Amino acid sequence: MKSPITLLSIAILLSGCSNNSESLSSPDGDLELSFTLTSQGEPSYSAKYKGKPIVNPSLMGFEMKDGENLTDGFHIDSISQSVINEIWAPVWGENDSIVNNCRQMTVYLSRGSIKMDIEFRVFDDGFGFRYIFPEQATKHFTITDEKTQIAMTGDHMAWWIPGDYDTQEYEYTCSRLSEIRSHADDGFMSNVSQYRFSPTGVQTALMLKTDDGLYLNLHEAALVDFPAMHLDLNDSTMVFKSHLTPGPDGTMATFDTPFKTPWRTVTVGENATDILASDLTLNLNDPCALDDVSWIHPTKYMGVWWEMITGVSSWNYTDAENFDLATFDYSKAQPNGRHGANNEKVRRYIDFAAANGFDQLLVEGWNIGWEDWFGKEKDYVFDFITPYPDFDIKALNEYEHSKGIKLMMHHETSAAVDNYDRHMDRAYDLMNKYGYDAVKSGYVGNIIPRGEHHYSQKQVRHYLNAVKKAAEKHIMVNAHEAVRPTGLCRTYPNLIGNESAMGQEFREMSPKHVTILPFTRLKGGPMDFTPGIFKMDIASFAPDSQNKRATIANQLALYVTMYSPLQMAADMPEHYTAYRDAFQFIKDVPVDWKKSIYLDAEPGEYIVAARLDKNSDDWYIGGVTNDEARDYTLAFDFLPAGKKYMATIYSDASDADCFDNPEKYKISEMQVNSDTSTTIHMARGGGFAISLTPEVE
Numbered sequence: 225m226k227s228p229i230t231l232l233s234i235a236i237l238l239s240g241c242s243n244n245s246e247s248l249s250s251p252d253g254d255l256e257l258s259f260t261l262t263s264q265g266e267p268s269y270s271a272k273y274k275g276k277p278i279v280n281p282s283l284m285g286f287e288m289k290d291g292e293n294l295t296d297g298f299h300i301d302s303i304s305q306s307v308i309n310e311i312w313a314p315v316w317g318e319n320d321s322i323v324n325n326c327r328q329m330t331v332y333l334s335r336g337s338i339k340m341d342i343e344f345r346v347f348d349d350g351f352g353f354r355y356i357f358p359e360q361a362t363k364h365f366t367i368t369d370e371k372t373q374i375a376m377t378g379d380h381m382a383w384w385i386p387g388d389y390d391t392q393e394y395e396y397t398c399s400r401l402s403e404i405r406s407h408a409d410d411g412f413m414s415n416v417s418q419y420r421f422s423p424t425g426v427q428t429a430l431m432l433k434t435d436d437g438l439y440l441n442l443h444e445a446a447l448v449d450f451p452a453m454h455l456d457l458n459d460s461t462m463v464f465k466s467h468l469t470p471g472p473d474g475t476m477a478t479f480d481t482p483f484k485t486p487w488r489t490v491t492v493g494e495n496a497t498d499i500l501a502s503d504l505t506l507n508l509n510d511p512c513a514l515d516d517v518s519w520i521h522p523t524k525y526m527g528v529w530w531e532m533i534t535g536v537s538s539w540n541y542t543d544a545e546n547f548d549l550a551t552f553d554y555s556k557a558q559p560n561g562r563h564g565a566n567n568e569k570v571r572r573y574i575d576f577a578a579a580n581g582f583d584q585l586l587v588e589g590w591n592i593g594w595e596d597w598f599g600k601e602k603d604y605v606f607d608f609i610t611p612y613p614d615f616d617i618k619a620l621n622e623y624e625h626s627k628g629i630k631l632m633m634h635h636e637t638s639a640a641v642d643n644y645d646r647h648m649d650r651a652y653d654l655m656n657k658y659g660y661d662a663v664k665s666g667y668v669g670n671i672i673p674r675g676e677h678h679y680s681q682k683q684v685r686h687y688l689n690a691v692k693k694a695a696e697k698h699i700m701v702n703a704h705e706a707v708r709p710t711g712l713c714r715t716y717p718n719l720i721g722n723e724s725a726m727g728q729e730f731r732e733m734s735p736k737h738v739t740i741l742p743f744t745r746l747k748g749g750p751m752d753f754t755p756g757i758f759k760m761d762i763a764s765f766a767p768d769s770q771n772k773r774a775t776i777a778n779q780l781a782l783y784v785t786m787y788s789p790l791q792m793a794a795d796m797p798e799h800y801t802a803y804r805d806a807f808q809f810i811k812d813v814p815v816d817w818k819k820s821i822y823l824d825a826e827p828g829e830y831i832v833a834a835r836l837d838k839n840s841d842d843w844y845i846g847g848v849t850n851d852e853a854r855d856y857t858l859a860f861d862f863l864p865a866g867k868k869y870m871a872t873i874y875s876d877a878s879d880a881d882c883f884d885n886p887e888k889y890k891i892s893e894m895q896v897n898s899d900t901s902t903t904i905h906m907a908r909g910g911g912f913a914i915s916l917t918p919e920v921e
């Protein structure tokens with residue numbers, strides 16, 4: 225699909241190559257990137273913001289199998305520069321149009337018969353570069369290491385999670401870069417596979433703040449056909465080096481020419497809100513590849529889910545042991561009496577979700593195999609098409625459709641990826657047959673086949689292939705435990721969500737987590753964080769589960785502060801019935817936006833965001849704080865001058881507290897305009913949510 229609004233001007237300037245350096249400035253001139261080929265023929269780059277270095281000279285290139293090192297001995301054949309200036313409209317998003325304005329430079333390098341180009345794009349808010357291997361005599365390349373460096377200019381503060389090839393389900397540590405090593409073992413989870421490649425290895429997107437008060441974010445964009453990149457820090461020199469996720473034979477990636485790697489990116493801002501507002505990752509991805517996007521729609525959903533997560537009911541239908549899917553006879557099996565996805569319960573949830581305006585209802589544990597899914601690393605556990613005896617797939621879909629909403633499919637693969645690939649066509653066809661148009665997939669456990677990692681090249685190909693195949697069948701995908709997103713939702717907008725971080729599932733987490741995720745994980749794309757938990761005293765109904773550390777007002781705010789076109793109301797119907805007036809905000813809040821403004825933020829501390837509904841003139845505001853209570857003065861000066869709005873404010877009660885009194889909130893109304901400001905109390909782990917409706921004059 226072509227961008228509907230395009231103001232594109234491309235000027236190609238082919239320079240001669242008499243010198244070995246070339247610079248490129250951002251459109252506003254504040255950011256300057258320099259490329260240099262050293263006297264040893266090593267490609268390198270550096271960057272300055274307003275004249276001050278932000279990335280020191282950093283080497284580039286790859287180590288190849290058979291000892292061919294693409295790190296030095298290069299010659300510059302030519303350099304070209306051009307300008308991109310366009311406005312494009314996302315299918316869904318934080319804003320209904322996005323400016324893509326940057327300067328581009330391609331350095332055409334050769335080393336004997338090998339050709340490797342480096343393409344740079346410099347925006348006002350950061351830059352990216354990628355390696356391009358054009359068609360050449362050598363067809364096939366095998367990479368054993370990527371040598372790209374990102375040399376920091378100091379011992380910055382960092383919000384980081386450990387380098388792990390298989391999971392991002394960690395809480396973030398905030399420390400100086402020099403302190404990462406001393407936290408090396410923090411936060412490792414015992415129930416997931418883990419591989420920490422170095423005591424100073426971290427994952428992207430990595431959030432940084434310099435002592436000069438500049439904010440930096442390191443990530444990658446358009447991860448296609450390549451392993452995910454981690455960063456390994458030399459904590460004497462403060463130089464990061466790319467560390468690719470290896471495949472089973474220890475090599476990192478293979479490809480045939482022509483080939484382009486993903487972009488390596490650095491976003492920069494003087495305010496923390498600049499990082500939140502940056503569209504750099506999306507802009508570095510290709511335009512939408514789908515001709516017809518009419519079937520893709522932002523979705524608000526509920527689920528027969530929280531009761532399984534908290535242990536109240538089970539995904540499995542029986543408690544059978546020594547289970548073998550191929551021979552097990554469910555018709556003779558003794559049900560365990562705790563199976564969540566049963567006809568009666570699903571109908572009850574459908575009634576509630578439909579009556580409250582939701583689009584879909586996720587049902588997990590609907591299909592056979594859950595008796596044997598976890599921990600045994602079996603190839604064949606699920607077939608993704610056979611319902612349990614007490615889940616009447618035909619009747620439930622008909623019932624759901626009669627109420628004007630849809631069921632959401634669930635495919636837990638148990639990380640048996642080849643098995644999922646073998647069943648994918650039939651699984652998607654079943655969805656088409658019964659009228660499902662969205663699937664939540666999952667990759668819990670060690671990847672089968674063994675030796676592969678969640679973020680290795682084969683897996684990265686699998687996740688995108690699953691999204692592309694789904695697009696052919698008009699299915700939207702929300703993949704959990706898949707590789708962290710890198711803006712591919714621009715190209716494939718049926719990728720409406722990912723987890724790929726610690727969401728609000730199994731564990732108690734620090735209140736600050738939600739003030740960091742928008743600076744890190746969300747820079748690649750939306751997250752299915754599953755907000756909206758109202759009953760915080762989980763031990764009162766599920767003794768084996770951990771309590772959540774958030775207030776109800778904080779949970780409401782997340783629908784605004786954590787952008788996603790896919791938002792769940794994750795709690796159970798009875799917990800919403802108990803707090804109907806607060807639930808109203810979840811019912812009202814849109815999932816698609818005309819305009820978004822990050823009003824105020826500091827990573828790890830607080831975030832305040834305002835968004836304008838795509839389909840009305842209503843604004844919504846969300847504010848969240850960490851484990852510090854604060855009184856926040858909110859100015860409504862972003863509103864159009866002269867217009868009056870009725871504000872409904874959902875905030876923490878004065879005695880609310882995420883540890884001791886999480887369910888206490890108050891709801892008030894006030895008339896506001898662009899001159900109004902008001903002070904709102906946020907409890908520890910608290911926040912506020914506001915809806916603004918224009919007053920009829």
Ligand code: NOJ
Nearest residue numbers: 588636666668704723729
């Ligand atoms: C992990 C997912 O993140 C969670 O949401 C899901 O319920 C379980 N896997 C079971 O598939």
Ligand code: CA
Nearest residue numbers: 704705723729
């Ligand atoms: Ca998960």
